[in-house]
Amino acid sequence: MARLAAVLLLSMLPAPGLAAQRDPAAIRQQLDGVVPAALARHKVPALSLALIRDGRIDVVAAWGAQGGGQPATPNSLFNVASLTKPITAEVALRLASTGRIDLDEAMAAHWLDPDIKDHEWRNRLTARLALSHQTGFANWRRQTGGQLRFRFAPGTGYGYSGEGYEYVGRYLQAKTGEGLDALAGRLIFAPLAMASTSHTGQAWFAGRIAAPSHDGAPLPPVIAAQPTASDDLYTTAADYAAFLASLIRSEAVTPDLASQRATVHADQTRQMCNQRAPATCPARAGFGLGWQVLDFAGTRFLMHTGNDRGEFTFAYWSPDTREGGVILTNSNVGGLAIIDALPALDLDPRFAAYLKAVAEN
Known part of the structure; x- marks a missing residue:
């Protein structure tokens, strides 16, 4: 691609x-x-x-x-x-600009995927790492046996990952109490007509x-x-x-x-x-x-x-x-x-x- x-x-x-x-x-x-x-x-x-x-x-x-x-x-x-993906990233940046989220907060404080709930690296995941494709996840969990797994430690390398974006999307919803579509609508789609x-x-x-x-x-x-x-x-x-x-x-x-x-x-x-x-x-x-x-x-x-x-x-x-x-x-x-x-x-x-x-x- x-x-x-x-x-x-x-x-x-x-x-x-x-x-x-x-x-x-x-x-x-x-x-x-x-x-x-x-x-x-x-x-x-x-x-x-x-x-x-x-x-x-x-x-x-x-x-x-x-x-x-x-x-x-x-x-x-x-x-x-x-x-x-850039729309999701912008939702996160606009929330961070108003102090609603912290890009460097451990996402596990609000969202933790059951597949990695006991993994030692779970608290390393942040929105910043997800938005820059540094979570360590494969693109899709179907590539790792149908479960979310780390291929490398978060923040130690690059790996394009749709799963990373889905993770940050769930974090944003859990942190704010608003769905991703509602957040995008309020912060981006409505203001820009x-x-x-x-x-x-x-x-x-x-x-x-x-x-x-x-x-x-x-x-x-x-x-x-x-x-x-x-x-x-x-x-x-x-x-x-x-x-x-x-x-x-x-x-x-x-x-x-x-x-x-x-x-x-x-x-x-x-x-x-x-x-x-x-x-x-x-x-x-x-x-x-x-x-x-x-x-x-x-x-x-x-x-x-x-x-x-x-x-x-x-x-x-x-x-x-x-x-x-x-x-x-x-x-x-x-x-x-x-x-x-x-x-x-x-x-x-x-x-x-x-x-x-x-x-x-």
């Missing part, structure tokens, strides 16, 4: 500064000329995107077929898969879901009955971009926590730069709080992908350049359509060089 995300981003690199010279109407016109062919080539039913410049949304568009004979529109709802975003199925989903597909074959939508912290959020590109724009503007978090969000907590610089030209590597890279962070000597880019059986989604933003974007597809190979369809969106040359090195290795 990381390789595909890197290749995806490479497709957005014509000449540095080119996109900045175009107005939103020109960008939309170029996309209209290439996206439909890209969707057809890779059998991706639909793609929707929203782009941000200077902390504000300036392009929102959709192409292709939503399903059921309906065209995709900016109102189409997509399952964003693991792009759910994200009226088309939900962790669980809603009556207003009717006629709006971009039906998922796997290698061109349609799949039934996965709609959660209970909110999950790591997956299956439904939203529109414009709604998720509103979330990204809020992060760029550092809203509702303290300056210290905003800085911590964009700071590497789980360092992966050596692994991510292995066998690549040193000149293309970021000064530091790894996971921050909810986001993968690439720090190019002070210019930071934060990104995350989502990739389930019937979806591929991608989001990025920079607190330094104040740009960002979200691209949603309803296909497991949606990243391939993006590679072909979006050559006009440029990125910082240092970011571009690193991503090119990733794609070539």
